[in-house]
Amino acid sequence: MSYQPPEKLQQEAERLLKEVNPRASELKPKERMAIPPQTIPEQDPAVRRHNMNEVALGYTEEQARLEAMRCLKCKNAPCIEGCPVRIDIPGFVSAIAEGDDDRAAQILKRNSLLPAVCGRVCPQETQCQEHCTVGKALKDRDQAVAIGKLERFAADREREHNGGAIPGIQPDTGKKVAIIGTGPASITVAADVRREGHAVTMLEAFHKPGGVMIYGIPEFRLPNDIVEAEIEGLRRMGVEIKTNFVVGRTRKLKDLIEKDGYDAVFVGTGAGLPRFMNIEGENLVGVYSANEYLTRSNLMRAYERDRADTPILESKQVAVLGGGNVAMDAARSAFRLGAEEVHLIYRRTEKEMPARVEEVAHAKEEGVEFHVLQNAKRILGDEHGRVKAIECLRYELGEPDDSGRRRPVAIEGSEFTIDVDTVVVAIGNSSNPLISQTTPELKVNRWGNIEVDEDNRSSMDRVYAGGDIVLGAATVILAMGEGRRAAEAINAQLRDEG
Amino acid sequence: MNKVIAKEQLAEEVYRMRVHAPLIAEERRPGQFVIVQQDTDYGERIPLTIADADTDEGSITLIFQSVGKSTHKLAELEPGDAINNVVGPLGKPTHIENFGTAVCVGGGIGAAPLYPIAQALKEAGNHLTVIIGARNAELMILEDEMRAIADELIVCTDDGSHGRKALVTEPLKEVCERDPRPDLAVAIGPPVMMKFCAGTTRPYEVPTVVSLNTIMIDGTGMCGGCRVTVGGETRFVCVDGPEFDGHQVDFDNMIQRLGTYKPLEDDEHEQCHLEMAARDKEQSRNESS
Ligand SMILES: Cc1cc2nc3c(=O)[nH]c(=O)nc-3n(C[C@H](O)[C@H](O)[C@H](O)COP(=O)(O)OP(=O)(O)OC[C@H]3O[C@@H](n4cnc5c(N)ncnc54)[C@H](O)[C@@H]3O)c2cc1C
Ligand SMILES: Cc1cc2nc3c(=O)[nH]c(=O)nc-3n(C[C@H](O)[C@H](O)[C@H](O)COP(=O)(O)OP(=O)(O)OC[C@H]3O[C@@H](n4cnc5c(N)ncnc54)[C@H](O)[C@@H]3O)c2cc1C
Ligand code: SF4
Ligand code: FES
Numbered sequence: 133m134s135y136q137p138p139e140k141l142q143q144e145a146e147r148l149l150k151e152v153n154p155r156a157s158e159l160k161p162k163e164r165m166a167i168p169p170q171t172i173p174e175q176d177p178a179v180r181r182h183n184m185n186e187v188a189l190g191y192t193e194e195q196a197r198l199e200a201m202r203c204l205k206c207k208n209a210p211c212i213e214g215c216p217v218r219i220d221i222p223g224f225v226s227a228i229a230e231g232d233d234d235r236a237a238q239i240l241k242r243n244s245l246l247p248a249v250c251g252r253v254c255p256q257e258t259q260c261q262e263h264c265t266v267g268k269a270l271k272d273r274d275q276a277v278a279i280g281k282l283e284r285f286a287a288d289r290e291r292e293h294n295g296g297a298i299p300g301i302q303p304d305t306g307k308k309v310a311i312i313g314t315g316p317a318s319i320t321v322a323a324d325v326r327r328e329g330h331a332v333t334m335l336e337a338f339h340k341p342g343g344v345m346i347y348g349i350p351e352f353r354l355p356n357d358i359v360e361a362e363i364e365g366l367r368r369m370g371v372e373i374k375t376n377f378v379v380g381r382t383r384k385l386k387d388l389i390e391k392d393g394y395d396a397v398f399v400g401t402g403a404g405l406p407r408f409m410n411i412e413g414e415n416l417v418g419v420y421s422a423n424e425y426l427t428r429s430n431l432m433r434a435y436e437r438d439r440a441d442t443p444i445l446e447s448k449q450v451a452v453l454g455g456g457n458v459a460m461d462a463a464r465s466a467f468r469l470g471a472e473e474v475h476l477i478y479r480r481t482e483k484e485m486p487a488r489v490e491e492v493a494h495a496k497e498e499g500v501e502f503h504v505l506q507n508a509k510r511i512l513g514d515e516h517g518r519v520k521a522i523e524c525l526r527y528e529l530g531e532p533d534d535s536g537r538r539r540p541v542a543i544e545g546s547e548f549t550i551d552v553d554t555v556v557v558a559i560g561n562s563s564n565p566l567i568s569q570t571t572p573e574l575k576v577n578r579w580g581n582i583e584v585d586e587d588n589r590s591s592m593d594r595v596y597a598g599g600d601i602v603l604g605a606a607t608v609i610l611a612m613g614e615g616r617r618a619a620e621a622i623n624a625q626l627r628d629e630g
Numbered sequence: 631m632n633k634v635i636a637k638e639q640l641a642e643e644v645y646r647m648r649v650h651a652p653l654i655a656e657e658r659r660p661g662q663f664v665i666v667q668q669d670t671d672y673g674e675r676i677p678l679t680i681a682d683a684d685t686d687e688g689s690i691t692l693i694f695q696s697v698g699k700s701t702h703k704l705a706e707l708e709p710g711d712a713i714n715n716v717v718g719p720l721g722k723p724t725h726i727e728n729f730g731t732a733v734c735v736g737g738g739i740g741a742a743p744l745y746p747i748a749q750a751l752k753e754a755g756n757h758l759t760v761i762i763g764a765r766n767a768e769l770m771i772l773e774d775e776m777r778a779i780a781d782e783l784i785v786c787t788d789d790g791s792h793g794r795k796a797l798v799t800e801p802l803k804e805v806c807e808r809d810p811r812p813d814l815a816v817a818i819g820p821p822v823m824m825k826f827c828a829g830t831t832r833p834y835e836v837p838t839v840v841s842l843n844t845i846m847i848d849g850t851g852m853c854g855g856c857r858v859t860v861g862g863e864t865r866f867v868c869v870d871g872p873e874f875d876g877h878q879v880d881f882d883n884m885i886q887r888l889g890t891y892k893p894l895e896d897d898e899h900e901q902c903h904l905e906m907a908a909r910d911k912e913q914s915r916n917e918s919s
Contacts (some may be wrong), residue, residue, distance in 0.1 A: 162642055316840075318695065337717065337848070337850050339670055339675075339714070339715040339717070340670065375715070376715050376716060377717070378719035378850055381657070381718065381719055381850075382653055382654065382657065382717070382719070383653065383657070383796065404850075404851070404852040405851055405852065405854065406852070406854040406856070409862060410864075414864070415857060415858070415859055415864060415880075415883055415887065416883075416886075417886050417887055417889070418890075418892045420854075420855070421853060421854035421855070423852055423853045423854060424847060424853035424855040425856055426910070427847055427848065427852070427853055428690050428733070428847065432674070432675070432847070433672055435669065436672070439672050439673055440672045441674035441700055442670070442674045442675070443891040444849075445890070445891075464771055505762060516886065516889075517882075517883060517886030517887075518886075532693070540800055562848065564849055564851055564852065565869075566869065568852060
């Protein structure tokens with residue numbers, strides 16, 4: 133769909149709501165389905181590619197009410213089946229339809245601790261919205277009820293209105309729990325364990341908490357303020373956060389239990405080990421891993437060139453290798469850092485791209501050039517060892533491989549080059565080995581992921597793990613789901629020990 | 631927050647600082663480093679070797695050269711001030727054992743990271759020769775400290791203003807020619823110096839350890855920015871190193887990568903000097919008025 137300015141969307145919504153509102157409570161399913169899906173207002177693509185501000189502006193009140201009225205409140209609620217943490221979707225959506233945003237937020241918070249985050253970054257179209265009856269009836273997944281955008285609306289409203297509320301906390305139990313990492317898995321564990329009255333300390337390697345939500349996902353998709361508000365909430369609950377603390381180096385995992393007396397430890401260290409292509413030229417000047425590129429930009433704020441001490445190359449032509457969310461974030465960041473041309477190179481077709489559909493669309497709107505069925509063969513440098521071009525091969529899709537996706541096969545002799553001065557490799561992350569290397573007792577599988585049972589217990593007594601360090605690079609909501617299970621098991625262990 | 635306990639200037643633009651960091655002091659081993667950052671929002675994360683530690687005082691010692699914006703800002707701190715972020719100890723500790731005879735070569739500021747390693751090699755029973763070199767007498771650091779632990783100390787300067795007039799590779803070659811030849815060489819200093827030291831020991835087949843100072847961000851294996859090619863393979867200096875077999879390192883690539891931000895940094899360094907000069911002027915004006 134072509135870009136529509138926010139004012140226009142709002143005028144349309146106001147007009148429609150006036151029409152629908154008088155009969156809001158007695159709308160027939162047919163009438164609900166006749167309400168047009170509400171487009172979320174966004175910054176103009178031509179403008180936003182030069183700034184770091186959030187792209188999506190969020191529904192206005194009128195839009196949110198209309199969108200929520202599209203929900204049929206299906207008895208079997210197939211959308212809930214699609215949600216990894218089983219949010220009561222018709223419940224919170226009808227609260228919005230009725231104008232009760234606080235109740236909507238409360239329903240959300242029963243299952244998801246970070247609705248403002250999830251509403252922004254969950255792959256809704258392949259989770260809840262994929263199963264939505266409205267989308268099915270209209271034979272278009274994209275016309276399903278915009279559950280994610282409504283989630284964001286309710287969460288933002290609540291934060292703006294009464295951001296101060298913190299959950300009740302049980303009296304002090306005298307037990308203490310250490311949580312390693314401060315990403316979504318760890319945040320969930322911290323809140324759930326603290327609520328039971330246990331002392332909680334979070335240990336973070338970086339100088340700022342928040343995990344990938346802070347250093348990876350860019351500001352234009354998930355503003356740091358939102359993550360920081362959640363972290364602040366944890367602090368107000370009495371959770372202690374120690375930054376600059378690398379478990380495995382500053383202190384061994386075992387010592388946390390044996391020397392420091394923690395009753396339980398949760399490992400939520402994520403999947404922070406960048407993969408490279410192992411092709412010629414990969415160590416030339418101007419080749420970044422997506423982790424480095426995004427960390428320089430987001431965590432170290434290199435995009436504020438005149439204030440930040442951490443530099444980033446002033447690239448003009450950038451190639452990004454990969455097709456996931458990370459690749460989209462890198463490609464879109466490149467424009468915001470001043471690039472004139474951004475080439476995204478992916479070896480399968482757009483259909484197989486693991487990135488969220490919305491982010492692929494955003495990247496295209498902003499002018500990222502998509503090269504599908506192509507892959508880098510080698511990176512070429514000039515006499516100073518700086519990137520000057522990338523040589524690619526064309527591909528076609530063959531038989532399905534282990535992942536069920538059709539295998540890309542290189543077409544021999546199809547080499548061609550694109551002139552670039554920077555290459556960002558975004559082909560995935562493996563688990564960080566720092567803790568497992570210094571903790572031989574901890575069982576990991578052959579990809580370095582920590583092995584856990586169905587309660588997220590590891591092979592080590594009192595040690596639990598969850599999130600990307602267990603799942604491999606996954607999603608925010610799955611990490612939170614794991615955190616929730618681990619927290620339940622930790623709370624049960626501490627209760628049993630009395 | 632880590633308080634600066636003491637600070638002294640060792641040479642032109644070289645400072646020694648004792649910083650409160652009890653956990654790091656307890657865990658650190660020779661060869662390891664920390665990453666320091668001053669301003670949590672806008673500061674750069676810079677790696678510095680832990681030159682020494684005092685577990686009673688709960689402090690670590692850093693020796694650094696003010697080469698650019700961030701080290702400049704660090705140099706401006708005074709005892710009582712705090713460094714906002716200090717993380718470590720990072721990197722693999724040096725492999726220390728009694729090899730027999732060891733020669734340690736330090737170039738310029740490289741003497742700082744070399745010192746704890748030399749100290750540990752001596753304690754492990756090695757016969758220890760230390761060679762330290764600098765551009766001139768003013769830039770020589772840790773000479774007395776090295777003399778106190780080495781069986782033999784060779785000092786040289788590029789311009790002959792102190793000790794022998796030579797590059798460190800010259801005495802290194804002579805030591806390699808001795809009988810018995812050294813069982814181990816450790817060379818730490820500017821990348822070119824390490825490259826030539828490795829080149830010097832190669833024909834004598836003296837195993838040579840170098841400590842690489844690539845550009846880093848996280849120091850925990852997450853960003854890949856510190857990568858180098860060693861024996862044809864990509865390795866991460868922060869987690870696989872910082873020490874590697876000097877005969878296997880692709881120094882030319884490493885030197886190129888170190889220059890990635892050169893144009894940007896040169897501007898900033900100059901800016902720092904100008905600002906400092908302006909401030910000094912201001913200060914002397916205030917004092918005289
Ligand atoms: C660029 C990018 C874009 C993404 N986009 C999306 C998206 O749109 N939607 C979505 O659902 N998911 C997305 N993801 C994936 C999602 O962010 C992750 O699945 C999720 O953050 C995993 O959470 P976690 O709690 O397991 O760990 P992380 O968020 O990875 O946090 C781990 C934390 O542990 C710290 N740590 C690591 N080792 C140690 C140690 N030894 N000691 C102390 N601390 C340590 C790290 O510094 C980090 O802060 C994206 C990921 C990236 C990188
Ligand atoms: C493991 C390790 C141990 C080190 N130990 C010491 C030490 O004990 N004493 C000491 O004086 N120096 C040490 N260094 C080098 C020190 O980190 C750099 O001098 C410092 O980061 C420069 O920052 P700057 O902003 O002042 O200078 P800049 O103006 O940013 O850069 C000057 C030069 O320093 C190098 N550099 C820049 N940024 C980094 C970075 N983030 N990491 C590494 N190098 C960089 C580049 O070659 C650059 O051209 C070590 C480096 C490493 C990797
Ligand atoms: S499936 Fe769609 S229409 Fe049905 S309850 Fe869920 S969101 Fe509403
Ligand atoms: S500094 Fe980031 S991987 Fe080594």
